[in-house]
Amino acid sequence: MTTRRTMLIGSSAFAAGAMLGMPAALGQAKPRVVVIGGGAGGATAAKYIAKDSQGAIEVVLVEPKDSFVTCFHSNLYLGGFKTFEEITHKYDKLVSNYGIRHVRQMASAIDRDKKQVVLADGTRIDYARVVISPGIDLKYDSVPGWGKEHEEVMPHAWMAGPQTQLLRKQLDAVKDGGTIVMIAPPNPYRCPPGPYERVSMMAHQLKASGRTKSKIFVLDPKESFSKQGLFQQGWERHYPGMVEWLGPKVHDGIKSVDPKTMTVTTGFETYTGCALVNVIPAQMAGKIARDAGLANQSGFCPVDAENMRSTIDPNIYVLGDASIAGDMPKSAFSANSQAKVAALMVRGELINARTFPARYANTCWSLIAPDDTVKVGGRYEPKPDKITAAETFVSKTDENAEYRKQIQAENVGWYSGIIADMFS
Amino acid sequence: MARGGKAKPMQGFRIHLASMLLALVCAQAASASNTTKGDKAFGEYLSSLCVTCHQITGRATGGIPPIIAWPDDQFIAVMNSYRNKDRENLVMRNIAAPLTDEEIAALAAYFGSLPYQPAP
Numbered sequence: 001m002t003t004r005r006t007m008l009i010g011s012s013a014f015a016a017g018a019m020l021g022m023p024a025a026l027g028q029a030k031p032r033v034v035v036i037g038g039g040a041g042g043a044t045a046a047k048y049i050a051k052d053s054q055g056a057i058e059v060v061l062v063e064p065k066d067s068f069v070t071c072f073h074s075n076l077y078l079g080g081f082k083t084f085e086e087i088t089h090k091y092d093k094l095v096s097n098y099g100i101r102h103v104r105q106m107a108s109a110i111d112r113d114k115k116q117v118v119l120a121d122g123t124r125i126d127y128a129r130v131v132i133s134p135g136i137d138l139k140y141d142s143v144p145g146w147g148k149e150h151e152e153v154m155p156h157a158w159m160a161g162p163q164t165q166l167l168r169k170q171l172d173a174v175k176d177g178g179t180i181v182m183i184a185p186p187n188p189y190r191c192p193p194g195p196y197e198r199v200s201m202m203a204h205q206l207k208a209s210g211r212t213k214s215k216i217f218v219l220d221p222k223e224s225f226s227k228q229g230l231f232q233q234g235w236e237r238h239y240p241g242m243v244e245w246l247g248p249k250v251h252d253g254i255k256s257v258d259p260k261t262m263t264v265t266t267g268f269e270t271y272t273g274c275a276l277v278n279v280i281p282a283q284m285a286g287k288i289a290r291d292a293g294l295a296n297q298s299g300f301c302p303v304d305a306e307n308m309r310s311t312i313d314p315n316i317y318v319l320g321d322a323s324i325a326g327d328m329p330k331s332a333f334s335a336n337s338q339a340k341v342a343a344l345m346v347r348g349e350l351i352n353a354r355t356f357p358a359r360y361a362n363t364c365w366s367l368i369a370p371d372d373t374v375k376v377g378g379r380y381e382p383k384p385d386k387i388t389a390a391e392t393f394v395s396k397t398d399e400n401a402e403y404r405k406q407i408q409a410e411n412v413g414w415y416s417g418i419i420a421d422m423f424s
Numbered sequence: 425m426a427r428g429g430k431a432k433p434m435q436g437f438r439i440h441l442a443s444m445l446l447a448l449v450c451a452q453a454a455s456a457s458n459t460t461k462g463d464k465a466f467g468e469y470l471s472s473l474c475v476t477c478h479q480i481t482g483r484a485t486g487g488i489p490p491i492i493a494w495p496d497d498q499f500i501a502v503m504n505s506y507r508n509k510d511r512e513n514l515v516m517r518n519i520a521a522p523l524t525d526e527e528i529a530a531l532a533a534y535f536g537s538l539p540y541q542p543a544p
Contacts, residue, residue, distance in 0.1 A: 333476060377515055410477075410515070412486030416486065
């Protein structure tokens with residue numbers, strides 16, 4: 001048993017062993033945790049397990065990229081408040097400061113029977129526990145007429161990276177008077193206030209460059225959305241006549257999208273010759289989690305509210321957007337909070353570290369216009385059926401400008417804080 | 425008759441309430457001047473909720489202040505002000521609300537022990 005735990009097996013085991021710098025000696029007793037995905041959940045979990053176990057647990061982070069572009073604050077890039085470099089962060093300090101082994105490959109599967117993670121090149125890594133935080137996959141078939149092959153024409157930009165830059169480029173090219181359509185996603189999805197902060201940032205860019213005759217139509221499959229009153233008040237205040245939000249009863253459903261003619265047809269209206277169409281489709285847990293059988297019929301992964309452990313496999317923890325975290329929204333803050341709970345429980349299981357009852361928190365800040373930021377958040381606790389909101393809060397519509405400016409300063413400070421918490 | 429019948433229990437209730445309030449005030453005063461050192465290890469665990477925003481290096485950006493290397497009594501007083509909802513900040517009030525005196529003291533001990541690490 002001891003030998004199995006320490007060995008890498010598979011076609012390129014020898015090469016991979018050398019690459020990972022792993023001792024091939026038999027009898028090594030150190031338990032190994034494989035973390036899949038280097039986002040807010042995975043990077044935080046890897047860091048906290050490695051940092052707090054002080055070498056007693058071997059942590060392997062499986063993440064193909066050498067740096068992470070944050071989806072959070074990518075709207076601020078769109079609005080011209082941040083550069084792309086400012087939302088891009090390297091993993092190198094996780095390696096140098098905490099001894100985490102960063103494997104630059106996609107994890108292609110989890111062999112739960114053999115307790116091995118299979119990499120894209122076929123290499124297998126034995127694990128004592130897996131922490132998986134793969135984020136979301138898009139349901140490319142959820143918007144009629146739109147699919148993966150159209151994402152360069154009608155970007156989603158819901159996974160930060162080249163898509164985010166493409167959306168910015170398309171926004172910059174919109175002529176004054178141009179029509180922008182955003183197709184908002186149905187619940188549940190990553191970053192509940194995100195689409196509406198994005199609309200705000202698009203409107204800001206248009207206004208700042210004198211393109212105030214342009215108009216943004218938000219076609220929403222939902223009857224209501226996060227911070228709705230705050231956003232709608234903000235749009236009226238800062239961008240009068242430039243943003244129109246339409247709920248499902250008003251637009252009567254998205255009937256079709258035609259990327260060739262840049263047309264969006266709803267039950268009531270046809271938007272032709274659009275200058276920009278941003279399609280944010282329905283979502284589900286990242287493929288590897290679904291392929292490993294960790295998701296239920298909802299497409300997301302059920303977890304134990306006490307510790308983020310999969311209710312399907314006790315050796316696997318699921319974090320962040322891929323998990324069904326009860327009342328917690330799918331956000332970076334939530335994933336970071338869940339990661340620390342899971343990290344503690346993993347240490348408790350593997351090296352008998354002292355554990356404490358789970359505490360979860362979240363706050364989401366949204367920028368509506370320069371120095372006009374609102375927030376929503378809460379404290380969450382495990383209950384037998386789900387992670388449950390203990391107390392929540394949300395900004396009010398009557399807050400003054402000075403106060404909103406302070407909230408933006410908080411937003412900026414939080415970003416630096418969570419980046420330091422994840423990566424250094 | 426009904427009023428007369430309720431008068432005595434109400435008086436009793438008032439006295440009870442007054443003594444409870446007094447006890448509460450005393451407890452608040454005790455916690456505000458609490459000089460017992462908190463459990464640093466427990467504080468480190470609890471700190472995971474704080475360090476999503478506040479950096480353990482003591483570096484600060486924007487509107488999130490550094491919270492390391494403070495005297496314990498100051499840290500405790502500030503946290504009490506959020507817990508009692510005397511001080512304005514939705515996030516801090518929310519985080520502080522469920523914390524016990526022991527937990528706040530533990531956080532004070534942990535953050536108070538951290539040295540400032542300037543940016544490289």
